[in-house]
Amino acid sequence: MTRLESTDRELPLHPRRDDVFAGGGEVGELCRAIDWAATPLGAPAGWPQSLRTTVRTMLTSRFAMWMSWGAGLTMLYNDAYARMTLGAKHPWALGRPSSTVWAEIWKDIGPRIEGVMGTGVATWDEALLLFIERSGYLEETYHTFSYSPLSDDDGVVAGMLCVVSEDTERVIGERRLASLRELGAELASATREGEALRATAAALERSRHDLPFSLVYLFDADGSIRLGCASGATPGSPVAPRQLDRDSAVWPVADLLRQHDPLVVEDLASRFPGEPLPQGDWWAPPQRAVLVPIDRRGDERPAGFLVAALNPFRRFDFEYRGFLDLIAGQIGASLANARAYEQERRRAEELADLDRAKTQFFSNVSHEFRTPLTLLLGPAEDALGDPETRPANRARMEIVHRNGLRLLRLVNTLLDFSRIEAGRVTARYESTDLAAYTAELASSFRSAMERAGLRLAVESRTSARVHVDREMWEKIVLNLLSNAFKHTFEGEVTVVVLERDGCAVLEVRDTGVGIPPEQLPHIFERFHRVPNARSRTHEGTGIGLALVQELVRLHHGTIDVASTPGVGTVFTVAIPLGAAPVGEEQLGAAGEDEKLRRLSGTSTAAYVEEAQRWL
Template identity: 55%
Template sequence: MAQEESELVNVFPLRPEHTSNTHLSTSLDFLAGGGEMGERIRSKDWSATPLGPVEHWPQSLKTIVRIMLTSRQPIWIGWGPELIKLYNDPYIAIVGGKHPEALGQPAAVVWREIWDDVGPRLQIAYNNNEGTYDESLLLIMERYGYQEETYYTFSYSPVPGDQGGVGGIICANTDDTQRIIGDRQVKLLRTLAAETADARTIEDACRLSASSLSQNMHDLPFAMLYLVDHEKQEVSLAGTSGISSTHEAVPERVALNTNSFWPFADVVHNQEVRVVSNLDHMSGNFPTGAWQRSPHEAAVLPIAPSGTTGQAGVLIVGLNPFRRFDEGYRGFLELVAGQIAASIANAQAYEEERKRAEALAEIDRAKTLFFSNVSHEFRTPLTLMLGPIEDTLAERDSLSSEQRERTEILHRNALRLLKLVNALLDFSRIEAGRVQAAYEPTDLATFTADLASSFRSAIEKAGMTLIVDCPALDSVVYVDHEMWEKIVLNLLSNAFKYTLEGCITVSLRQKGPMVELVVKDTGVGIPEEELPHMFERFHRVAGTRGRTYEGTGIGLSLVQELVKLHGGTVSVESTHGKGSTFTVSLPLGNAHLPTERITGEHTLSSTALHADVYADEALRLLTGQEGLFESVPDRVFDGKYEPGTGKDVIGEQTHLPRILFADDNADMREYVSRLLQSRYDVQTVPNGKVALDAVKSYRPDMVLTDVMMPNMDGFELLQALRANPQTRTLPVILLSARAGEEASIEGMEAGADDYLVKPFNARELLARTGAHLEMAQLRAEHIYA
């Protein structure tokens, strides 16, 4: 066992010098190595110091000197009552500019500037034989000709002398200066970013920035923030930190073309940091911040604008009187200025966005007011039109068939215009909050079934089936009757427009505390990417097959707004190519409705007036869609058609020039056909696709086409005609409600021979068709001459 202990004790082999009979007390080996300080200690004449010759040093001193020289931690030793100073290489950075003179000097001489802080601690260690310990203690040292802020963690430990008592002290040090300063700078930058994140105006950003700077009064004893007005060529105060805005060194406004104590013009123009010295010479003391001394220098930094229209500024910062303004300090202040610039830019962007939103809201309000006023103005002349028209239709016996037909066209389109005007008026009232709803307890099943049945004739005439499944409900539902009519009729009208075969189902069911109206169709369906936009105002699905391209895009959005007024929701599900299902959910009872808008029950009025407008419009969509095109004569072509001549070579017979007219509005087809039929052989079709098929067999001399049509619009038809060598020179005139030079240019660039804007008069239409037919005939005669 003893042998094992001996082996454990002798784990580290003894070096030769350790086996020598020569002791450290009689040798200078304890001063071996130690780098620069080892050499300096060895070469110094210690006999001229209170320590005396090295050979006579006590063993305890030699021992701790050896420990010090071999340590990589900054260590110094104070020996004897005067605490004569010895230190190692790592400690040179701490003693700084006092090196090498500090070697062999009393501690009170070396550290005279901090003796009030360290002297009492050294006395405790030396006189009381008690160790001391301090962590990150602030010490204002003067090592390079100026006072500087430093932080050290250190301990004073007494060292026993050879004769008993305390011979001296040993001190191990850790420099915390960079960590302490770095931590508070990072903290300020984080605070600055967090505090200004919610700034909504430039003024708020500056105020919050200035307030945040007060979190680090060590590095920014005071600060002033100015904004630049390039138009006025001046800077104006936007915030202060640690200094009053009434201080004589804090001007409220400064013109950039005048001399000033602060170099505003220089910094704004050159975008570079400038340092202002000799603040002590300025009358009026500057604030001290976290120190007992006012700054004697200040840094003036540019706040760079964001982009070409960003807000520029200037930041003036009092400098820490106990730090040198080096690259590290400059870099920190530039980060501060950059963060302030970012907060100003963010606030400016938010403010500009808010102003844009307010401007758009104002435009929206103006638009709403315009729609409201125009809708009201439209209703008066429409009333004066509808009254006489209906009176005339009532006198059927006095009208010829042609007069009755024209009057019916007037009546239908006046009612259609009234429907559109009412929709715009409804929207303007909803947006302005002026809707005067009257919620009544209603037999919703009967009411809904009657409304749906008004479409039966049109749906069945289209070869489809209408299923109405509205059993009686157990609970009362409160609705505004006129609004509910518009909800049901708009959904049915939409379903009919985009359902070309199959069936449309209207069902009503109570589901818990709700009642659900479901309008389901087997129509063309809605692309998945369009579903989120179906209830947006004026949104239309491009390229969808339907019975007509006409429409304002406000029907479904009006449904949503009216449903919301009932405290309900509307949703849509659809599979493209298979149909759509619209679901309206309303709460039962009246607890969710405004009390002042609830009325008593009364007998349901007839819905015929409103429903007939929708149903008649649906019936008109069917006109001309049963076949390829209307009333095409039976002709046999031998393939020798001469374009532009209006002739088929069938023996020696000649015919009137042929005009093919494509428009999805049946009344427009009838009107244009009637205008032209006295001079031309006119055939009409409901869309571009049918027109393209008709061109192959009818061989027209000219094509008139509306621009906006379902299945194939006018531009697509024009493109197809120009791509075919046989129809490349066929005259084509585009008709459109889009007015303006740009629309006309677009049509001509697409290859049209002319562009006619609706509404047009008969003389203009006849003149243009005649002119283009004559030009086409001249071209043909030239080609075949």
């Protein structure tokens, strides 16, 4: 035998003829124990060199391989293949015909092997589905492999070599992950229980490899158990009754509730005799099902349970259970979210009903107040206009009249607000020189400002005509001026009208006490008053700025506030220019600037008179 010289030792270039199984691991040892002379291959000593070389190469490889040789396609394989694929067929398969070893899949692989043997052309298959029996049952598996021709010493194809990797876990894992992803996507938009159940049924209907059929049962508050949804099975059929009880013979609900863990139900064919079970995407019906509790958030009692028929070609192992647990978890979370949403929706509806009742109450009370107030103010105004009224009585009538007007203004403000909330207010827009009109309104406060030692500045930086409801605009301007006057003790109040970004902008600035930053988000809330704020008076309801915001919105505009405590506050109102934001039916005729106010108690004089009482 030829040898290579080495400084350490001599190495054989080729193994000895009787050492074909050397280095073959466990399978190599088993091969030595086989009486090969009793097989179509004969004793190893008589094997052609090409066969001996291929066997040794295969046995010593760490990659999974098997081979067939000769007319009988006698099978040999290595340790890696035995561990990965053969299962219970190892070591029985060694030396047997390949068609016998793989009888259950020979219809799939036999033609491929015959093609290689006949043509000498290799094959390639990626993630091919093969149902093999290696663990006592027919199993769904996926393999990527190539069949390559093997030639004898004369160059004639005498066998084939298969190099293979198993993709079963990857393929099934990706399939289950896709099912979970689709279920999550379907459930994402579900806001009600019915939507969540329909989304569950739709998603699981596409997962019938791993769930030949599935049912979701829910526990209702009255103790009943109802079918929420079904996939792959007909609701109302023997496997999917619409109602269950705890002691049902269909599905063992009582046992599930006792152990509160997934419960395997065996032998479905015996449980439903004479009933063709739904097969899902397979040709054989499921033999087992699992009942999985659907947990209820914050409660030990489950919200329901999932009935999952098992793939008849896969073992119910840890991964399978984890998959079902995740499905039940997603369903449970979606049902909990839907029920929470439903509770919030009902609560919102109750609050809306309460708000409507409150609005109606304010409206009714305001109407009831206005009639007696009008009857009081009429005689008071007559007495004040009567030259024969004695001074003492005149003073009393002035108090009655002043406070009656104040109360009437408050009542009208509440009435306006309730009408806006009820959607019963429609603005009548008139083309208006906004700068001139605003300057006119603001100037009415000048005497009150001067008496308080404040300076009133009015700046008009635009001559644009803007479509506004003049009465509403009057309330906006006067409320903002009144608010500035109430909280400003020195310095000035500035009113500016200008154009910016396609809008007419009103700014009311003051050098008053300012608003704390934490109060700014609440400043336009109804009935909100800044606590402990320095003010000329602590009268008021806190509704003025909320009303201003609603009136601005009726003009399709915005109102913002910026303030620094101790420096001052700026309110900014922006109204779109032109008639674009409004409909033609809301446009009033131009040139009606002097018409009477439609709502009583909102005149400029009433605001000014009230402001002067604060001095």
